[in-house]
Amino acid sequence: xxxxxxxxxxxxxxxxxxxxxxxxxxxxxxxASGSGKSMILRCIxxxxxxxxxxxxxxxxxxxxxxRGINLPSQKRKVGxxxxxxxxxxxxTVAQNIGFALxxxxxxxxxxxxxxxxxxxxxxxxxxRYPYQLSxxxxxxxxxxxxxxxxxxxxxxxEPFSALDEHLREHMAGQLIVSxxxxxxxxxxxxxxxxxxxxxxxxxMILSYGKVEACADKEEIFKRPPTxxxxxxxxxxxxxxxxxxxGNMFEAVDWGCRLTVDSLPDNAAYVGMRAHYxxxxxxxxxxxxxxxxxxxxxxxxxxxxxxxxxxxxPSKAENYNLQWEITWEEWLHMQATPLPWRIFINPCHLFxxxx
Amino acid sequence: MGFDMSPLRISLETAFTxxxxxxxxxxxxxxxxKEYRGRMKSLLDGIFNLPLVLPPTxxxxxxxxxxxxxxxxxxxxxNIGITVIFSWPATVIAASVVSFPMMYxxxxxxxEQIDLNIINAARTLGVPEWKIFLxxxxxxxxxxxxxxxxxxxxxxxxxxxATLMIAGNIPGRxxxxxxxxxxxxxxxDMDKALVWVIxxxxxxxxxxxxxxxxxxxxHKFIPYYRGR
Numbered sequence: 255x256x257x258x259x260x261x262x263x264x265x266x267x268x269x270x271x272x273x274x275x276x277x278x279x280x281x282x283x284x285x286a287s288g289s290g291k292s293m294i295l296r297c298i299x300x301x302x303x304x305x306x307x308x309x310x311x312x313x314x315x316x317x318x319x320x321r322g323i324n325l326p327s328q329k330r331k332v333g334x335x336x337x338x339x340x341x342x343x344x345x346t347v348a349q350n351i352g353f354a355l356x357x358x359x360x361x362x363x364x365x366x367x368x369x370x371x372x373x374x375x376x377x378x379x380x381x382r383y384p385y386q387l388s389x390x391x392x393x394x395x396x397x398x399x400x401x402x403x404x405x406x407x408x409x410x411x412e413p414f415s416a417l418d419e420h421l422r423e424h425m426a427g428q429l430i431v432s433x434x435x436x437x438x439x440x441x442x443x444x445x446x447x448x449x450x451x452x453x454x455x456x457x458m459i460l461s462y463g464k465v466e467a468c469a470d471k472e473e474i475f476k477r478p479p480t481x482x483x484x485x486x487x488x489x490x491x492x493x494x495x496x497x498x499x500g501n502m503f504e505a506v507d508w509g510c511r512l513t514v515d516s517l518p519d520n521a522a523y524v525g526m527r528a529h530y531x532x533x534x535x536x537x538x539x540x541x542x543x544x545x546x547x548x549x550x551x552x553x554x555x556x557x558x559x560x561x562x563x564x565x566x567p568s569k570a571e572n573y574n575l576q577w578e579i580t581w582e583e584w585l586h587m588q589a590t591p592l593p594w595r596i597f598i599n600p601c602h603l604f605x606x607x608x
Numbered sequence: 609m610g611f612d613m614s615p616l617r618i619s620l621e622t623a624f625t626x627x628x629x630x631x632x633x634x635x636x637x638x639x640x641x642k643e644y645r646g647r648m649k650s651l652l653d654g655i656f657n658l659p660l661v662l663p664p665t666x667x668x669x670x671x672x673x674x675x676x677x678x679x680x681x682x683x684x685x686x687n688i689g690i691t692v693i694f695s696w697p698a699t700v701i702a703a704s705v706v707s708f709p710m711m712y713x714x715x716x717x718x719x720e721q722i723d724l725n726i727i728n729a730a731r732t733l734g735v736p737e738w739k740i741f742l743x744x745x746x747x748x749x750x751x752x753x754x755x756x757x758x759x760x761x762x763x764x765x766x767x768x769x770a771t772l773m774i775a776g777n778i779p780g781r782x783x784x785x786x787x788x789x790x791x792x793x794x795x796x797d798m799d800k801a802l803v804w805v806i807x808x809x810x811x812x813x814x815x816x817x818x819x820x821x822x823x824x825x826x827h828k829f830i831p832y833y834r835g836r
Binding site: 299300301326327328329330331332333334336338340341342343344353354356396399400402403 | 723725726728729730731732733734735736737739743744747748
């Protein structure tokens with residue numbers, strides 16, 4: 255099972271240029287709204303025509319601008335789940351799922367419909383119309399309908415974006431279970447970092463139509479290769495670097511000097527996730543800096559503390575680092591006399607080339 | 609002397625036939641224009657809407673040029689032994705052309721309101737275009753299409769100017785109710801004209817009643833048609 259796509263298409267504001275291959279692991283396309291993620295899916299599904307490129311699915315050429323091949327959507331065997339589900343409003347759940355199966359025998363069609371209804375937990379809803387279903391149920395019908403034709407590639411376009419937070423979690427869990435049985439290629443488009451990490455094995459980070467990173471998700475979150483990739487994966491602390499000597503450098507935007515085991519030659523930026531900062535022990539001397547809290551941003555279970563390193567800040571916005579901690583730690587820190595000593599563990603730092 | 613009921617028969621036959629013609633042509637034109645992206649789009653749209661704004665006599669004049677013995681279409685038909693002008697088919701042609709914009713506009717508006725993703729979803733499922741049209745597009749556009757059909761019928765049964773110009777006033781063959789009213793009144797037979805006037809009011813009233821009834825039925829099904 256393999257999909258290879260080389261797509262170039264002019265969009266308003268930028269040109270979409272991607273080239274990737276993906277196999278049996280779910281590939282997540284992560285990027286801000288309008289970065290071209292959905293357009294990639296639409297090109298693969300044949301709903302949009304790339305300006306140039308080539309799309310090959312399991313050895314079948316779906317699109318090739320040089321050879322003038324452009325299969326219609328109908329012939330591509332692609333399952334696409336739309337952001338707004340796009341169910342047929344004039345058909346029941348069972349009719350929606352079975353709509354594309356008119357060529358197979360009736361008994362077989364009914365057994366496929368039954369199987370998908372069971373698989374997606376839609377029992378008892380067979381004769382309902384889409385407007386009689388909740389958002390989560392509609393989403394499951396859309397997935398069942400897409401899977402009914404046994405597509406060679408399944409394209410999910412922000413399938414959970416219309417659901418509320420609670421349902422979203424639940425549906426993501428169900429999707430993972432449902433997709434375990436699916437043998438084809440899966441592409442999952444989202445702008446939600448946690449969703450992408452949870453569902454996909456591999457990630458492709460997109461920004462303004464350009465691939466910023468494409469690799470295993472752990473690798474990408476640990477060491478994002480570009481500045482944009484670091485930002486899109488939710489890294490809060492990024493600083494420019496000034497090399498001091500050997501393995502010591504100054505993190506200009508953080509206002510501190512740090513030492514690492516080995517500093518890559520062409521490193522231009524250093525980054526660190528907000529939860530990796532720690533309060534320093536008495537005996538730690540290296541990579542420790544003094545700082546004060548400037549402001550905080552509170553979430554139900556965590557607090558983000560904006561830290562100003564060493565010098566007292568002139569304005570509230572002048573912070574150097576973001577530190578994400580639990581409420582317990584925050585209460586403990588509030589009782590700690592200023593300035594705080596914080597420890598930046600070099601093993602949590604990553605470097606970005608210039 | 610008995611009252612000649614032939615104008616009623618001719619009017620109904622003409623209206624039903626021309627409504628059937630515009631139903632098919634209007635839907636096809638609307639569906640085609642929905643997909644068409646060429647440069648001629650606004651020009652074609654203008655031509656399709658023209659009968660709505662032109663005086664019916666102007667439409668009749670053009671039809672006369674087209675179907676007359678020396679007209680491009682009339683010549684071909686004459687060579688195979690058919691004369692359209694001043695025959696019953698001429699009343700159908702006049703009524704069809706004049707009522708076409710009603711069907712075309714209503715159908716096109718209804719088609720364009722359908723979520724394109726729904727049609728695209730059917731495409732990715734491998735459903736052929738004609739089946740998408742019959743099973744998805746047409747059912748979803750049905751309220752608009754039905755309203756257009758009623759309007760087209762109403763316009764067809766009231767057609768006068770173009771009909772008179774290319775079909776004339778041949779009692780028992782091309783004389784529709786509106787034409788009969790005109791010639792009865794012009795000839796001073798006000799009683800006869802009044803009977804036809806009352807009849808056409810009854811027919812029009814029935815059409816309006818049906819239209820209101822339809823929109824009520826439609827109202828009940830709004831969630832069904834609304835999509836999400």
